[in-house]
Amino acid sequence: MTTQNEKTTAALLHVSAFAKYLIPFAGIVVPLIIWQTKKHQSEYVDANGKSVINFHLSILMYSIVLAIILGIFFLNSIIQVVQIESAGGEVFPVELISTVIIGAIVLGAWTITEFILIILGSVKANEGTVYKYPFTINFIK
Numbered sequence: 300m301t302t303q304n305e306k307t308t309a310a311l312l313h314v315s316a317f318a319k320y321l322i323p324f325a326g327i328v329v330p331l332i333i334w335q336t337k338k339h340q341s342e343y344v345d346a347n348g349k350s351v352i353n354f355h356l357s358i359l360m361y362s363i364v365l366a367i368i369l370g371i372f373f374l375n376s377i378i379q380v381v382q383i384e385s386a387g388g389e390v391f392p393v394e395l396i397s398t399v400i401i402g403a404i405v406l407g408a409w410t411i412t413e414f415i416l417i418i419l420g421s422v423k424a425n426e427g428t429v430y431k432y433p434f435t436i437n438f439i440k
Contacts (some may be wrong), residue, residue: 301427307345308337309424315356316417327355344431349439352418354432358413361434365409369402373382 312330319326334348376395383390416432423430 301341305343306425306427307340307342308333308344309341310421312344312347312351312384312422313417313424316351319355327352327359330355343427347420349437350429350431350435353438354420356433357432357436360436362409365405369383369398369405370413372398373402374413381440405430 301428308363315329315333316326320331326393330351334344334352338345338348376392376398379394380390380392420430420432
């Protein structure tokens with residue numbers, strides 16, 4: 300049976316990922332430190348730690364891919380504006396503005412989804428369930 304201390308530690312593992320909003324990469328480093336220090340004391344904490352680390356490594360990988368894709372669209376929009384203006388034409392950068400708006404919406408939805416999943420994971424961990432994040436690549440098994 301899982302003790303309340305194990306549940307609290309597991310919930311803390313999930314919530315500690317919010318540290319990335321204070322210090323870059325702390326969302327992976329802080330849970331990793333907690334998991335490494337507590338994983339030998341409890342299988343439950345170990346399973347939650349793996350879940351958290353895998354989720355945030357996956358998020359990091361997906362974020363890099365997303366940034367590259369959005370960056371390509373953004374640079375393409377800037378290049379088109381510069382080409383039109385260098386040819387002597389005046390342009391209202393509709394495509395550039397659209398790209399920025401779409402990028403902001405995607406990044407906002409991405410962040411909100413991540414927040415919701417972290418909170419859901421911490422609640423489930425506190426209830427005694429190992430939460431498996433969706434779309435997570437199992438880097439650590």
